[in-house]
Amino acid sequence: MEALIERLSHLDSEAEGALRVVVFYDTLMRRRVDLPALARASAGLAECVVGIRLHGTGRTIRVTPDGRQAPVPPGPASTEGPIRLDEEEVGAVWLERTGTPAPLDEFVLDRLALSAAAVMERYGPATTTMADPALVELVISAASDEGARARALRLLGFATGLPVRVAAVRTRTPLDRVARLVCPSRPVKAASLADVGVILATTLDPEGLPTDARAGIGGVGSPERSWKQARTALRFTSERRPVVHHDGLGALALLAEVPTGTVRDNADVAAIALVAARSDDLATLEAYCAGGSLRRTAELLHLHHSSVARRIEQIGGHLGIDLTEPAGLLRASLALAAWRLLDDEEPMAGTGRSR
Template sequence: MEALAVRLSGFDPYVDGALRIVTFYDTLMRRRVDLPALARASAGLAECVTGIRLHGTGRVTRVSPHGTEPTAAPAPASSEAPVTLDDEEIGTVWLERPGPAGPLDEVVLDRLAIAVAAAVERYGPARTTMADPALVELAISPDGDEAARARALRLLGFAPGPLVAVAVRSSLPLDRAAALCFPGAAVKAAPLAEVGVVLAAAREALPDTAGLPAGFRAGVGAAGSPERSWREARTALRFTTEREPVVRHAGLGALALLAEVPAAALRDNGDVVAVGRIAAGQEELATLDAYCATGSLRRAAELLHLHHSSVARRLDQIAKVLGFDLADPRGVTRARLALASWRLSRD
C-alpha cells in the first residue's frame, strides 16, 4: 500500500501533499501529543493561526504559526471541521487563513480533527453525552442487582449519590435534547425503545421551557435512585401535552395514580368516552384543555386568544357532550380527570 501511495504521489502533487499531511498527523498521534502540542504543530504546518474548541468545557486553544498565542483578535475561520467522538460532535477545529482556504486545508483539518478526538479520549475531558445503551439500561433497570447497577453508574462517570432521570421524546438528536434538559451540565443519554433516557447528578432539570422546539416532550423524575427516578420520568412523560411539554413527576401528586389504571379500564369509562368524542374537534379539545388548566372562563379565553363569549359558547356545547355542568367545581375536577385519563388511555 505504501509503495502504491508513493507511485500515486509522483503523478499528482495534491496526492503527494495529502500523504505528507497524513504521515505528519500519524506521527503526532503515535507520540501521543496533547491538544496544545497539536495546535502548535498544526499552526506551523498550515502557516496560519489554528484553533481548537471543545464544546463540553468551552475550552478554546488558538496558536499562531510561531507557536505562541496570537496577539491579534480572532479572525473569521477560513475553513473549519467538526471533531467527533463516538458519533457525537464534541468540538471544532479551524484555520484563520487570510484570504481563501488553501488547497490542502481540508486535509489538514480532517486529520487534525481525528487527532484531537484521539487526544481527548486519551487525556480527557471527553464529556461526551451519548453513552452505551446497555450500561444506561442496567443503571435504570428495576430488576438489576445493586452491585451491577453501581458498576454501571461508575462506568458512566457518576459518583455515588442521587440522580435525576428524564424521559425524552423529540425530533432533535438525543445529545442536543439532553443539553436542553440540563444546560451546561455533564449528562449521559441513550435511546431506549422509542424514548430517550437522560441521566444527570441531582439538580434542577429544564429550568426554562420557553425556548423548547415544537414537539419536544420530557418527563422528569425526582432525584433519587436511578431506577425509581426513571419510573417516575416515564410516568410524567405520559402527562405531557403541547401546552405543557415538560412535566415533573413531583408536580403530579395524586394524578400520578391514574397511570396505574389499565388503559382498557380508562377507555371504558363514560367520561373518557365523551372526551374522545370532543377530541374529534381540535378547537373543542383545545378549549376544554385551556379551561381545565385555568379553571376560569376568562383566563381560558386569554390563553386561547379568543373573546370570552366565544369560549362560553364552546363550553356550553362541550358540557352537553360530557353530560355534566362545567360551572360546578366538581364538574371541573371531573373534566380534568377525564381529560387526563383520555390522554393516558391513548398510550
C-alpha cells in the same frame, strides 16, 4: 516539528500542500500528542488561532500561532467542523483567521478533526454521549442490586455519590444531540430502550429540548425511582405541555396508578374521548383547563372570548358537566388527564418497553 512547519509555509502547489498536511498530522499522531499539543501544533501550521471544544465536558482549548492561550472573547470562526467519534458528534474544531480563508484551511480542519477524535479515543474517558443500553438498564431497573447499579454508573462516567436525574424522552431528533442540549457542560449519558429515550444527567435544563420533543423528568435521587417518575411524567405530556416534571404533578401522579380498565370505563373519560374526535373542541378544552377562565382561554387560542364561551358551553353539554363551575372544571381536568394516560399506557417496569 518546527522544521516541518517551516517547510509547509512554502508550498508550491495545493496538492503538495495537502500531502504535507497529511504527513504533518500523521507525525503528530505517532508522537501521541494530547489535545493541547495538537491545538498548539495546528495553530502554528495554520498561522492563526485554532480552537477545540468537547461537547461532553464543555472544555474549550484556543491557542495562538505562538503557542499561547488565545485571549477572550473569541473571534468569529472563519472555518469550523465537527469532531466525530463512533458516528457521534462529540466536539468541534475551528480556525479564527482574519481576512480571506487560506486555500488549505478546509483540509487542515478536516485533518485536525480526525486527529482530535483519535486523541479523545486514546485518552478520554467515556467521551461519547450515547451509552451501552445494557448499562443504562442496569442503572434504572428496579431489579438491579445496589452494587451492580453503582458499578454501571461508574462505567458510564458518573462519580460515586453524584446525584443522577433521569428523563424519559420521545423525539425525532438524534438522542445524543438532545442529551447535549439539555446538559451541555455536565456528565450526561443517553440510550434508547424500545420506543423511549433515556437520559441520565446530574442536571437537566428542559429549555434546551428541541421543539419536537416530549419529556418526562424524574426527581433527583435513586435512578430507578427517578426513571419510574420520569416514565410517569412522560405519560402526562401533550402538545400544549411537552415537558412535565414529576415533582410538579403532585396528586395527579396518582392517576397513573389507576388500572387502565377502570380509567377506560369511567363515564367522564369516555365522554372526553368523544370530544377528542373533534380537534377544535379538544384544543379548546385543553386551553380552558390550563387557563381556568374564558378570557385566558381566548388569549391562548387567539379568539374572541364570546366565541370561546359558546364553544365551552357546547363542550360542557357533550360532557354533561357545567364547565363554568369550579367543581365542573376540576372534574373535566381530571378526566382529560386520565384520558391522556390511555394514549400512553404504562411501560413494562424497568425496561421502558410498552405492552
